Amino acid sequence: MKIATVATGGIGGYLAVRLAKAGHEVATIARGAHLDAIQANGLTLNAHDGTHNVAPWIATDDTREVGEVDAIIFGVKCGGLDAAAEICRPMLGAGTIVIPFLNGVEASDRLAQILPEKNVGNGVAFISTTISAPGVIGQTGEFNKFVFAERDSSPSARIDALREAINTAGSNAPPTDDIERELWSKFVLFSAVSGVTAAARCTIGDIMANDALSDTFRAIIAETAALGRARGVKLPGDIEADTWAFAQGLPAPMRASTAVDLEHGYPLEVEWISGAVARLSKEAGLSAPVNTTLYAVLSPFKDGRG
Numbered sequence: 038m039k040i041a042t043v044a045t046g047g048i049g050g051y052l053a054v055r056l057a058k059a060g061h062e063v064a065t066i067a068r069g070a071h072l073d074a075i076q077a078n079g080l081t082l083n084a085h086d087g088t089h090n091v092a093p094w095i096a097t098d099d100t101r102e103v104g105e106v107d108a109i110i111f112g113v114k115c116g117g118l119d120a121a122a123e124i125c126r127p128m129l130g131a132g133t134i135v136i137p138f139l140n141g142v143e144a145s146d147r148l149a150q151i152l153p154e155k156n157v158g159n160g161v162a163f164i165s166t167t168i169s170a171p172g173v174i175g176q177t178g179e180f181n182k183f184v185f186a187e188r189d190s191s192p193s194a195r196i197d198a199l200r201e202a203i204n205t206a207g208s209n210a211p212p213t214d215d216i217e218r219e220l221w222s223k224f225v226l227f228s229a230v231s232g233v234t235a236a237a238r239c240t241i242g243d244i245m246a247n248d249a250l251s252d253t254f255r256a257i258i259a260e261t262a263a264l265g266r267a268r269g270v271k272l273p274g275d276i277e278a279d280t281w282a283f284a285q286g287l288p289a290p291m292r293a294s295t296a297v298d299l300e301h302g303y304p305l306e307v308e309w310i311s312g313a314v315a316r317l318s319k320e321a322g323l324s325a326p327v328n329t330t331l332y333a334v335l336s337p338f339k340d341g342r343g
Contacts, residue, residue, distance in 0.1 A: 038202050039094075039106040041066060041128050043121055045080065047166030048112035048138045050174035051181070052203065054082035057091035059206035064095040064103040066124070072098055074172025081172060085179040086207075105130035108199045111148070112138040112162070115309040122151040129156050134195045136185045138162040140231070140294070141309035142224050145188055158196065159216045160185030161223050182209045186216040221265040221272060226280050227293070229257040232311045232331040234292035235299050242289030253327060255281055260325040261314050267321040299335070302342035307335045 038061045042049030045065040057063040057080075065075055075096040082089045095103055106128045113121045118139065125135060129152065136158045137144040145159040163182040169175035183203060187193045190213065203210040213219050233244055233254050244250040258280050265272050273279070298305050311332040318325035 038062070038108060038198060040064070040108045040110065040199075040202070041100070041103055041106045041125075042110045042112070043100075043125055044068075044113055045071070045075070046112055046168055047174060048162050048164065049110050050080060050168065051082060051084075051164060051166045051176060052110050052183070052206075052208065053093060054080055054089050054091050054174065055206040055208050056202060057093055058089060059202065061202060061206075062094040063091075064097070064100075064106065064128075065093040066097065066100060066103075068098045070171040071168060072096060074170075078172055080174070082174045082176065083169065084176040100124045101127045103128050106133060107195070109133065109135040110138065111135050111144075114304070115139055115141055115144070115306040116304055118144060118147055119151065122148055125152060129153070131155075132195055134158045134187075134193075134199065136160040136199070138183065138185075139309075140227060140306050141313055142220050143309055143313060149188070154188070157188060158185055159188050159220065161216075161220045163223065182211065184211060184213050184216065184219045186213055188216075190214055190216045215271060217270050218272060221261075221270045222276065225258055225261045225265065225272070225276055226284065228261045228310055228314055228328065229254045229280075229284070230287075230291075231293040231295040231306075232257055232328065232335075235295040235305070235307075236331045236334045238296065238299075239292070240289060241284065241287045241291045245285060245289070254284065256327040257314075257331075260318065260323075260328050264314055264318050264321060264323060264325065267323055268317070295335075298341075299338055304341040305335060305339045307332060307339050311335065 041064040042053045043066045045067040053063045053065050079090045079092040138160050149157045161184050165177040200210040311328045314325050314328035315332045
């Protein structure tokens with residue numbers, strides 16, 4: 038397959054290395070020092086199973102050099118979605134599928150407002166990766182799962198082809214019959230991890246050791262799950278209890294990317310996490326006081342502090 042990664046950050050870079058090693062033609066879209074390093078030395082992945090280095094088919098910041106591809110792995114910060122979507126246009130063919138792996142639950146709808154809807158899929162990633170140095174992707178832990186589908190979860194040959202490519206490349210892309218359920222199941226957890234670790238400047242371990250933070254965390258889980266159900270998402274009836282149980286088993290030092298971005302003065306994705314729960318709950322006639330409060334607390338920092 039011909040596959041492009043837009044951009045080649047933690048998720049895109051991880052998949053770019055795996056897929057290129059498996060023999061697929063991978064175009065890595067990047068910029069600045071990261072692009073310079075990829076062009077000079079290839080793209081490196083430090084993973085649980087060792088260090089891997091590949092020379093991508095193309096490494097560029099100009100998608101016009103790439104041409105039409107079969108699939109685009111779309112993994113950018115939520116605030117960069119509009120601009121990144123526009124640069125995908127030269128790579129779109131009639132059958133190209135764009136799979137978003139972003140935080141929150143609105144990326145696919147936002148993409149479909151910019152790109153032809155026939156080219157837009159939906160997806161959710163379960164992996165911990167980052168750009169650890171220019172040209173180098175670091176993975177924390179062994180877990181990696183990429184769940185994706187057409188927007189309506191209908192059977193699809195192009196989805197099957199990309200899923201097979203990822204699975205045979207040594208990663209994990211299981212099938213799903215309900216991509217919205219998968220997306221919201223992660224969001225129920227992530228909205229809590231993001232909101233509390235950022236607003237309280239704390240870790241999962243801090244949350245578990247503090248009754249007030251634990252209560253806040255569980256309240257966010259409940260609000261986000263209620264919103265999903267109100268929007269027609271078929272969430273499991275025990276998702277609140279299961280999510281809390283899962284959270285208790287997370288590594289104590291863990292915190293969300295929102296908390297890390299806040300610490301470094303980077304722009305926050307709060308509009309599409311706590312802010313989204315608050316906004317969408319209001320539209321649905323629901324009350325989400327905890328998410329609304331955490332959005333208020335974090336919103337002064339949403340554009341970063343330099």
